[in-house]
Amino acid sequence: xxxxxxVDTLTGVTTAGSISVTGEGNSTTTNLQQGLAKAWxxxxxxxxxxVDSFNIASITDDGSGTFxxxxxxxxxxxxxxxxxxxxxxxxxxxxxxxxxxxxTNQAQLGTWRSAQGRADTTKACASIHGDLA
Numbered sequence: 001x002x003x004x005x006x007v008d009t010l011t012g013v014t015t016a017g018s019i020s021v022t023g024e025g026n027s028t029t030t031n032l033q034q035g036l037a038k039a040w041x042x043x044x045x046x047x048x049x050x051v052d053s054f055n056i057a058s059i060t061d062d063g064s065g066t067f068x069x070x071x072x073x074x075x076x077x078x079x080x081x082x083x084x085x086x087x088x089x090x091x092x093x094x095x096x097x098x099x100x101x102x103x104t105n106q107a108q109l110g111t112w113r114s115a116q117g118r119a120d121t122t123k124a125c126a127s128i129h130g131d132l133a
Contacts, residue, residue: 010032018031018032018033019031019032019033020032036129037054037127037128037129038055038073038075038080038128038129038130038131038132039053039054039055039056039069039071039072039107039127039128040053040054040055040056040125040126040127040128041053041054041056041059041069041107041125041126042123042124042125043059043067043069043123043124043125044122044123044124045061045065045067045111045120045121045122045124046120046121046122048061048067051123053069055071055072055073055128056069056070056071056072057070057071057072058070062108063118064118064119064120065110065111065112065113065117065118065119065120065121066100066108066109066110066111066118067108067109067110067124068106068107068108068109069106069107069109069126070105070106071105071106071107071128073132073133074104074105074132074133075104075105075128075130075131075132075133076104076130076131076132076133077104077130077131078102078103078104079130080102080128080129080130080131081128081129081130082099082102082107082109082126082127082128082129083126083127083129084097084098084099084109084124084125084126084127085097085123085124085125085126086111086121086123086124086125087121087122087123088113088119088121088122088123094113094114095111095112095113095114095119095121095123095124096111096112096113097109097110097111097121097124097125097126098110098111098112104133107126107128109124109126111124
């Protein structure tokens with residue numbers, strides 16, 4: 001018989017924002033909050049559109065191949081991690097999404113296209129991991 005647990009809110013007992021999850025093999029525990037993405041974004045830079053996102057308040061087009069994704073809730077410090085990916089889907093172009101800056105209130109990203117330099121891409125994506133303010 002399968003067990004089902006349905007809840008609207010999980011809160012840690014000793015610290016409200018801290019819940020540990022036992023890993024595979026019962027050998028380690030992981031802090032649930034530390035393992036979650038705190039923000040992510042998928043942008044079509046060619047149309048300056050936020051295709052989909054989480055914890056992103058706005059997108060700013062800073063010119064060819066550069067944009068800012070401003071967080072709804074800022075990061076606690078500038079010591080967080082941004083993982084990026086990009087693809088243009090046209091003419092065999094290869095796009096690299098790079099981190100220009102990472103202040104606590106936004107991810108400043110740029111795209112670099114092989115043989116062209118900075119250029120807008122149809123698919124720029126970023127996942128942000130760290131602690132929220």
